[in-house]
Amino acid sequence: MxxxxxxxxxxxxxxxxxxxxxxxxxxxxxxxxxxxxxxxxxxxxxxxxxxxxxxxxxxxxxxxxxxxxxxxxxxxxxxxxxxxxxxxxxxxxxxxxxxxxxxxxxxxxxxxxxxxxxxxxxxxxxxPVSACTALQALRDGGRLKSGRRVLVIGASGGVGTFAVQLAKAFGAHVTGVCSTANTDLVRSVGADEVIDYTQEDPTDGARRYDLVVDTGGNRPLARLRRALTPRGTLVIVGGEGGGKWIGGTNRELGALLLSPFVGHRLRGLVATQRHSDLALLTELVEAGSVTxxxxxxxxxxxxxxxxxxxxxxxxxxxxxxxx
CATH class of the missing domain: 3.90.180.10 (Medium-chain alcohol dehydrogenases, catalytic domain)
Incomplete structure (x- = not known):
């Protein structure tokens, strides 16, 4: 073959x-x-x-x-x-x-x-990989509930487009972060609001969210925490930078070490793909909630x-x- x-x-x-x-x-x-x-x-x-x-x-x-x-x-x-x-x-x-x-x-x-x-x-x-990652970031890492405010950083990417749609399916108010060229796409998959990061810093503290899902950026933890409500949750999904030895895991390790000492829940994510999650995604796809x-x-x-x-x-x- x-x-x-x-x-x-x-x-x-x-x-x-x-x-x-x-x-x-x-x-x-x-x-x-x-x-x-x-x-x-x-x-x-x-x-x-x-x-x-x-x-x-x-x-x-x-x-x-x-x-x-x-x-x-x-x-x-x-x-x-x-x-x-x-x-x-x-x-x-x-x-x-x-x-x-x-x-x-x-x-x-x-x-x-x-x-x-x-x-x-x-x-x-x-x-499979991207949608399961988005699902587990929202449901397991973020403990997302209906009515919560969610910020998805990298909303036009593979995980991000699924995260926006799944968060909407779970009843959240979703803000997506992307570049100028992708704002229409992010709106089309269901984002209530879109922030163009070339024009505005989504982590400047002007708006705060119950859950921030960072799907692969390199913003430091201190900046990401500025976008959280006092008891908000940050879930880091991958990331770049950090050098050739540990790569983007440096932020996930930092989140793990810092989380016990602050009011925020700071989480990294190691996603898996299993039949039960794929079956749930099938239901959502066939219902038209996720494309x-x-x-x-x-x-x-x-x-x-x-x-x-x-x-x-x-x-x-x-x-x-x-x-």
Missing amino acids: KAIVHDTYGPPEVLRLEEVARPVAGRGEVLVKIHAASVDPGVWHLTTGRPYLLRAAGFGLRAPKARVRGTDAAGRVEAVGPDVTRFRPGDEVYGTCKGSFAEYACAKEDSLAPKPANLDFEQASAV PVIDRVYPLADVPAAVQHLREGHPRGKIVVRV
């Missing part, structure tokens, strides 16, 4: 299209024929091997342990391994796989769900360009790979 592989860490150019052996579903696994996959920041970090903390976490110190990149996926079940009870061959599914930039990939049964009936495969592949935003679609051979665009192009929503 064809797959995007790499044997060394480096820029997107180290990724290449190659013929590899088709995987075999093990116990509790599902073999999926991939129709579409999507690109998330984790792909960039696993390709470059930065921050170095990621290598120490088990992804390979000198070279990547897993040759095939890609996590988000949508496709049809080709085969199931022993003990799989939820799916059978022919089922249309979406979720996360091991190496989804390929014609076939294996997934744990619990990391898949039936594909939303009103989405095609490309749209469905945009959902994935697609920036552009690349063929499988152009994954290096897709990863580069993610890093440099400030995509509006998600970047998808057609397999």
